[in-house]
Amino acid sequence: MSEIKDSKLNKQGRDRVEWAYRDMPVLQEINSSMSRRKPLKGINIAACLHVTTETANLLITLKNAGAKVSCCASNPLSTQDDVAAHLSKDYGIETYAIKGINNKGYYKHIIDSLKIGPNLTMDDGCDLVTVVHKSHKKYLANIIGGTEETTTGVIRLKSMSNNNVLKYPIIAVNNAFTKHLFDNRYGTGQSVMDSIMRATNRLVSGKNFVVCGYGWCGKGLAMRANGLGANVIVTEIDPTKALEAKMDGFRVMSGNEAFMIADFICSVTGNLNVIDKHHFKNMKDGVIVSNAGHFNVEINIDSLKKMSTKRKKIRNDIEEYSIGKKKIYLLSDGRLVNLSAAEGHPSSVMDMSFANQALCSEHMVKNHKKLHNDVYDVPIELDNKVAQIKLKSMGVEIDKLTSEQDAYLNSWESGT
Template identity: 60%
Template sequence: MNYGIKDIKLAEKGKDRIEWSENQMPVLLAIRKKFTEKRPLKEIKIAACLHVTTETANLVRNLKAGGAEVSLCASNPLSTQDDVAASLVKDYGIPVFAIKGEDKDVYYQHINQVLNYRPNITMDDGADLVSTVHSQKKELIKEIIAGTEETTTGVIRLRSMEKNKALKYPIIAVNDAQTKYLFDNRYGTGQSTLDGLLRATNILVAGKKFVICGYGWCARGLAMRANGMGAQVIITEIDPIKALEAVMDGYQVMPIKEAAKIGDIFITLTGDINVISEEEFPLMKDGVILANSGHFNVEINIRALENLAVSKKKIREYIEEYILKSSKKINLLAEGRLLNLSAAEGHPASVMDMSFANQALSVEYLVKEGKTLSKKVYSVPGDIDKEIARLKLESMGIKIDKLTEEQERYLSSWKVGT
């Protein structure tokens, strides 16, 4: 079996961690049981470009249990857990191409190695796999039934491709499932981003002016957690509705140039480019901390920061200190890459349980229905979304009510009024 990982000797540690995560993923385990019995993915080749974590390992195990031939590469150069990659290769027979800290050339080399397996389904987190197929590996398109996309940034890219008629096969936007974005984005990102911040810096959050750029679901979760730890939360936004919501949630809202002058910690979660730009760096406090939890390392203009700095040094494993001409120090975490996966372990397994259940069931759906779909970006079918919520509640020992026949009749009637 071909693979590209850091060290196969790390497999034992990785397997223990994969099994620990498995214990927190009851929905995925229920789907694995069904997949093992019915083998709905038999003879299907899946190329997956995802964060190589313990939770992803359990998703990949599900796909293999369903009969698929799966190959995996990283969707971010700093998010790979090398022990997990080793275990997937040694213990589960999955070809993995991912090394934590790989440079851009190796990153795309690994994407191409996964695509060399000539997939029928692509599984993406950020759309780098899909974009590589469409730009460099067009000959594979005729063999691809459909694909899935995990995250907001990837969905934005894919909808742009659809709008420009560049998308050549259907994609399910897993990120649009309610059992994904309402939980993974909000509760997962909120907790794991703070986890990454604390591991990287060991700072006290209480009392700090904590600037969050954006107020989508991920940012909402982070704001909630930072506020709970005693931070003074400041939101920057470009959308008036989201900005108004942030105000109503009790946070300060202001333009980034105003926030730059007073913030102690800045974390970007927008999916856009140069959210913190060359103009803001000179305005910032000495010793300010900058980080990003959006998918790509473009939200902080690192090139501009490099140009403004007279020197740079690594002062902790995930902190680079930039010194400007004014002697002001600016601390950048994790090279501006995903903080929660670079400096920490990513989302807790119990929330990824729902996200990856969406992935698994969406792939099953695409194998059955993909050839009938148009070259568009689709939402996860509603019955899949509700089934995942039902399974999650069941695993938590929680029961809910059902409509009576009278209530169903009332909701379907227009005649009954005051």
């Protein structure tokens, strides 16, 4: 039995899910092919993903492909309650997700979603896989493989694999080119700016906007903040990424320097305490602090709480912390701001991420016997297929290698 906020929200959820689907042409093509072929017939899938309109379209595709599907949220604040209602009521997909649930409820929902007895797991951040491996090992017997959506999840899985504790093969969907080059970069770039502006209604132009981390997400965020007229400052720990940010035209500083002059700070590193106690002491009055990395560990919120003399909710997604006369504004409790204060990435980028998820599920069903208990990249043929369908949907034609060019590229003998 699903656990959702209100099943009567299903009609609103349906309209929004259909709206998203219009901008997901790759998934549409995969859905129509899989609905005919039923490659996931007899497969049970437990999915731990942000419960958004785009995720709904993925889960519906998996169901149409013959799978039995259950789902839970991969973040306590990212659930769209109307979408959860639609999945549960209109599609009979067992859904365990309520926006704003506490930590205990969040983990209970993960455990609930496992009751389906999964053959495949689909995770975003590796919480579901961790629960299976730590406390619910009985489910391992039936699991043939899984997929992982995000950078942080892939890092955790690689650590499991290196420590020889991973018990089934998992495909790192995040590592597909058609995922991270678009979702992490353009998706995060647009949706994080959207969320900060929705939450605060503050002007970005002319402000000092600090981006912590210049990885795929950070590059997108810096690009979009710059496009809105902000003075972008990047902080990094990797010298090459820092150099890249510098040559892309941004100011690069240490956190100590940057946070002192910041009007906005957003972390997107996947790392711990990037914005820490000693930083809060030196921040300007009125600074707006947020996080777009997967977990709410990038900002040391515990120390902010301890340092502050007063806390006040200002409006949805904004909490004011007073340190003496200074005010620091934290967005969305330091959780993924774009999924909490806005709606996550636009459908058009999730189209490619979730097309990879659907194709990788089929690939895993067909090939799991050949795979070891390890983390695998998305096969390049599937990655290319997603790019090709996307280009076709945009009406873009590209050139093909001639046989002469193909031979040249494969030859070591020809020189000048």
